[in-house]
Amino acid sequence: MSSVSHRSSSVASFKVMDVLEQANRLSSQGHQVMHCEVGQPETGAPKLVAQAAVDALTEKTSVLGYTDAFGLLPLRQRIAAHYQTKYANLNPASIPDTSRIVVTTGSSGGFLLAFTACFDVGDVVAIASSGYPCYRNILSALGCELAHIEVNAQFKLTAAELKVEVTKRKSNNDDKPIKGLILSSPSNPTGAMLTPEELKDLCEYCEQEGIQFISDEIYHGISYGKQEATALEFSSNALIINSFSKYYSMSGWRLGWMVVPTTLVNAINSLQQNMFINAPTISQTAAMKCWDDGTIAELETHVAKYRNSRTLILEALAKLPGLDHEKNIAPADGGFYVYVDLGDENVAPGFGSVAMCSTLLEEKHVAFTPGIDFEDPSTNLGDRRFRISYAGGIDTATKAMERLAVFWPSWLERVAKAKSNDRPAKQQKVS
Numbered sequence: 539m540s541s542v543s544h545r546s547s548s549v550a551s552f553k554v555m556d557v558l559e560q561a562n563r564l565s566s567q568g569h570q571v572m573h574c575e576v577g578q579p580e581t582g583a584p585k586l587v588a589q590a591a592v593d594a595l596t597e598k599t600s601v602l603g604y605t606d607a608f609g610l611l612p613l614r615q616r617i618a619a620h621y622q623t624k625y626a627n628l629n630p631a632s633i634p635d636t637s638r639i640v641v642t643t644g645s646s647g648g649f650l651l652a653f654t655a656c657f658d659v660g661d662v663v664a665i666a667s668s669g670y671p672c673y674r675n676i677l678s679a680l681g682c683e684l685a686h687i688e689v690n691a692q693f694k695l696t697a698a699e700l701k702v703e704v705t706k707r708k709s710n711n712d713d714k715p716i717k718g719l720i721l722s723s724p725s726n727p728t729g730a731m732l733t734p735e736e737l738k739d740l741c742e743y744c745e746q747e748g749i750q751f752i753s754d755e756i757y758h759g760i761s762y763g764k765q766e767a768t769a770l771e772f773s774s775n776a777l778i779i780n781s782f783s784k785y786y787s788m789s790g791w792r793l794g795w796m797v798v799p800t801t802l803v804n805a806i807n808s809l810q811q812n813m814f815i816n817a818p819t820i821s822q823t824a825a826m827k828c829w830d831d832g833t834i835a836e837l838e839t840h841v842a843k844y845r846n847s848r849t850l851i852l853e854a855l856a857k858l859p860g861l862d863h864e865k866n867i868a869p870a871d872g873g874f875y876v877y878v879d880l881g882d883e884n885v886a887p888g889f890g891s892v893a894m895c896s897t898l899l900e901e902k903h904v905a906f907t908p909g910i911d912f913e914d915p916s917t918n919l920g921d922r923r924f925r926i927s928y929a930g931g932i933d934t935a936t937k938a939m940e941r942l943a944v945f946w947p948s949w950l951e952r953v954a955k956a957k958s959n960d961r962p963a964k965q966q967k968v969s
Contacts, residue, residue: 549679552671553911557895561905572938573930575905577726577874579787580931581840583824584833587788591824602819607810609641609795610822616829617641617795621770624758627734628771634797640806641817645756645781645794649676649720650813652777652796655805656750657682661717664703666695667914668868668877668923670726670754685716686914693728693868693877695721696736697743704747719744722754724761724872727912727925731871734767741772751776756794759785760841761872762848775799782821784873786828787840791821844874847928847935851876854939858946860884874929877909880922884949886956890921894949902941 557575565571582588594600608614614636622633642648649672657663659681665673667688674684687695687703700719707713721740723732732740737753744751753769753776769776781794794817798806810816827833848870855876856863860883868877880891892908899905909923928935 545679545681549675550671552675554907557899557905557907560896560899561903564899564903569903571899571903571905572934572941573905574927574934574938575907575925577784577927577929578789579784579840579874579929580934581787583788583791584786584828584836586827586830586833586836587786587824590827591820594820594823600823602823605641605816605819605822607807607816608637608639609817610819610826611636613641613822613826614639614795616826620829621768621797625766625768625771628768632770632774634770638798638800638803640796640798640810641822642779642794642796642810643814643817644783644792645754645779646672647792647814647817648779648781648794648796649673651806651809652720652752652779652798653677653680653682654809654813655798655802656718656752656777660714662714664700664716664719664749666721666725667917668693668725668728668909668912668919670722671911673720683714686916688914689728689730693725693730694732694736696732697739700740700743700749704749716747716749718750718752720752720754722757724757726757726873727875727907727909728868728877729870729873729875730868731761731764731766734765734771737767737769738772741769741776745773745775752779753777754779756781756784757873759837760844760874762845762870764871766872770797775801777802782825782828785837785841786825787837788821788825791818791824793817793821793825843932844928847932848874848876850932850935851926851928851939854943857943860950874927876926876928877912878924878926879919880924882922884953885922886953887960889953889956890918891924892921895924897949898942898945902945904938904941904945 554575561571561573617639618634618636621628653676662683662685663677664685664687667686685703687699689695690699704716707715741751755768755778758766769778778797783789855861855867866879866881870876892910895906895908907925910920913920
């Protein structure tokens with residue numbers, strides 16, 4: 539009889555995929571479901587990229603065999619050139635050499651390589667209290683311990699918040715020091731972005747404290763008026779992770795990249811050779827068209843659509859009674875998510891965001907993701923918050939928010955009734 543490892547049984551499921559499964563079940567029954575749960579662009583790969591894949595598959599001399607473990611050199615050269623053109627404040631000396639660029643099997647492959655290269659079993663790694671769940675789940679599977687750092691009122695984890703945790707651990711001799719930090723900006727799920735000054739301070743503080751900073755930059759390219767900065771501008775020791783899934787709209791092609799410190803090159807090379815050999819060759823070959831002028835022009839039309847969907851959703855949420863825009867809604871500076879906190883006033887026992895998202899899906903066929911996927915499990919915030927993805931297009935966002943507006947009054951009535959029923963029970967316990 540096959541046994542299940544303790545490691546795998548301790549890893550939580552990726553809840554957004556559970557929501558997707560439920561949504562697909564309703565779709566198979568003939569319902570028109572508005573998919574606002576997954577962070578997958580509605581568009582496929584850019585035209586030039588897709589054509590490059592077709593050309594590679596039909597070219598008689600194209601073997602599409604193994605590549606170097608770090609990936610095709612021409613692709614790594616294009617990635618290096620991308621840093622030179624995109625980040626105006628990046629010192630030419632900080633533009634990464636191709637020997638430090640690793641093409642990965644999606645950003646997920648990058649996370650696994652980074653975590654195994656940087657951390658050992660029992661090491662403490664800091665993550666934001668509101669953040670991407672796979673950080674937590676993969677690190678836990680690898681035997682690392684987590685330090686959930688509470689985000690500030692702007693839903694950000696800055697050097698100030700990290701310093702509080704580091705200082706607390708130093709004052710308590712029984713606490714282990716923080717070995718690493720992984721953070722995304724723009725953030726999933728909140729959309730919050732660090733300013734260049736905040737990112738600089740964070741890089742410098744990590745250097746000062748000997749903390750390995752892993753900067754997740756997969757949503758770069760999708761921002762709304764605020765300046766994007768890469769950690770490469772401020773640190774040669776930060777490890778950068780990026781992906782072709784979001785801005786480049788190639789989610790199913792399973793392709794990403796890392797820029798690694800020189801001290802980690804050999805370790806990551808060995809790990810890549812043994813874990814993955816190389817990222818998919820067909821995807822690498824096609825991705826070399828990602829920075830052609832025609833491709834960038836196409837991708838920028840996607841960002842314009844995201845911007846319109848974002849505006850539509852924020853305006854629709856502002857019309858819902860009981861939601862304070864400043865207090866209840868995260869900044870949504872970048873990426874394609876809006877993160878909402880229902881607040882204590884819009885939830886009741888048994889009627890939190892998990893119940894709301896499930897009921898909304900069953901009754902109105904709108905799929906949102908409850909915050910339990912993203913929040914520190916030691917708090918109750920996961921059952922108070924939910925994420926709306928607007929990667930699925932303007933039409934989907936429009937219909938989803940129209941249905942939410944119809945559903946919302948009935949939700950408030952259910953919460954009020956649940957609170958009313960809960961009050962006598964509490965009074966009876968007191969008496």
